[in-house]
Amino acid sequence: MKIKIINPNTTQSMTESIENLARRVARSDTQVWAVTPASGPDSIECYVDEYLAVPGVLKEVIRGDREEGADAFIIACFGDPGLQAAREVTSKPVLGICESAIAAAKFIAPYFSIVSVLDRSRKVTEDVVSNYGAEKFCRSIRSTGLSVLEFGRDPKKGLEALAYQGKLAVQQDGAECILLGCAGFVDFVEDLSAQLGVPVLDGVMPAVKFAEAMVDMGLRTSKVSTWGFPEQKNIVGFPMFTKQELIF
Numbered sequence: 001m002k003i004k005i006i007n008p009n010t011t012q013s014m015t016e017s018i019e020n021l022a023r024r025v026a027r028s029d030t031q032v033w034a035v036t037p038a039s040g041p042d043s044i045e046c047y048v049d050e051y052l053a054v055p056g057v058l059k060e061v062i063r064g065d066r067e068e069g070a071d072a073f074i075i076a077c078f079g080d081p082g083l084q085a086a087r088e089v090t091s092k093p094v095l096g097i098c099e100s101a102i103a104a105a106k107f108i109a110p111y112f113s114i115v116s117v118l119d120r121s122r123k124v125t126e127d128v129v130s131n132y133g134a135e136k137f138c139r140s141i142r143s144t145g146l147s148v149l150e151f152g153r154d155p156k157k158g159l160e161a162l163a164y165q166g167k168l169a170v171q172q173d174g175a176e177c178i179l180l181g182c183a184g185f186v187d188f189v190e191d192l193s194a195q196l197g198v199p200v201l202d203g204v205m206p207a208v209k210f211a212e213a214m215v216d217m218g219l220r221t222s223k224v225s226t227w228g229f230p231e232q233k234n235i236v237g238f239p240m241f242t243k244q245e246l247i248f
Contacts, residue, residue, distance in 0.1 A: 097203025109177035116181030
């Protein structure tokens with residue numbers, strides 16, 4: 001089994017952290033690898049960042065589907081940028097880490113809170129929670145006020161900020177599980193679980209395990225209508241794609 005993980009931003013150190021975690025949790029007979037797209041922002045914290053990241057994500061899904069023999073794909077950003085479009089360009093399972101984290105949280109706790117990055121990122125997270133119909137399970141979305149890249153520069157400060165907001169979510173908001181709202185937080189899970197006394201989930205781990213299960217079950221993306229392959233048309237202004245890559 002081959003699972004390709006796409007970090008939608010272009011920060012290679014984050015891609016490496018994601019891959020390291022994925023390899024730890026995957027089965028011994030599962031090949032997982034993470035890639036950094038050739039285009040996109042170095043972090044994703046707003047709508048512009050998300051939309052600019054999508055072409056790079058689609059490029060990597062198409063490459064994995066046609067050239068690399070991937071059996072499933074994971075989009076490793078908590079906003080799940082390009083997830084619906086990615087499901088249109090392949091019949092193989094494509095999972096987002098936010099959708100995966102929410103699904104896993106609902107198995108183990110009646111309510112969860114999300115702790116994420118900048119204040120301005122809250123609306124992006126609210127939208128994705130709403131898209132998955134999970135508002136009634138989400139007690140709060142808390143921000144640390146730190147950017148994605150600040151966490152990379154000062155992990156100790158980042159861990160302290162996550163722990164502080166996580167405690168408030170548990171004590172004041174009634175959260176019984178904490179979701180970490182950034183793929184760059186994968187290295188904080190164990191420390192936060194110990195400090196907060198409730199389950200703490202990043203989205204990468206459940207996405208890997210769900211991807212394995214979907215491949216084991218032989219599930220494919222429905223192509224009946226909504227996620228059918230895109231209609232053929234002329235597309236201009238995207239030199240990163242070859243003409244052949246845009247034929248489905």
